[in-house]
Amino acid sequence: MIRKTLLATTLLLPVLSGGCVAKAAFDVVTLPVKAAGKAVDWTTTSQSEADRNYGKKMRKAEEREGAERKQWEKECRQHKRNDCDRYEGYRARD
Incomplete structure (x- = not known):
């Protein structure tokens, strides 16, 4: 009698628990x-x-x-050079 009750309770436990055991096992x-x-998400760049x-x-x-060009123009004006329109400094590129 006790065996039958224990067996029935064991078999019905997953059904009565609403799948909590199955969910925990799945997790x-x-x-x-x-x-x-x-x-992988942390190590890769989207x-x-x-x-x-x-x-x-x-x-x-x-x-x-822009900062370099501004500095160059300032120095050019201070030294009164004639080539102030030919800036050949840094250009932003890839």
Whole structure:
């Protein structure tokens, strides 16, 4: 009698628990796959990140070019040179 009750309870436990045991087992099995996926996401650069980084790099280069050009023009005016229109300094490029 006790065996039958124990067996019935054991068999009905997953049904009565609403699949919690099955869900927990599924989570344990899929955890390494999810962790590996996160690691790949952290180590790779998406296209939007690459575009954002490239834009940032180009803005800094243009800013550096502007500052250099301004400094060059200032020095040119101070020394009253005739070649002030031929700036051949840094150009922002890839």
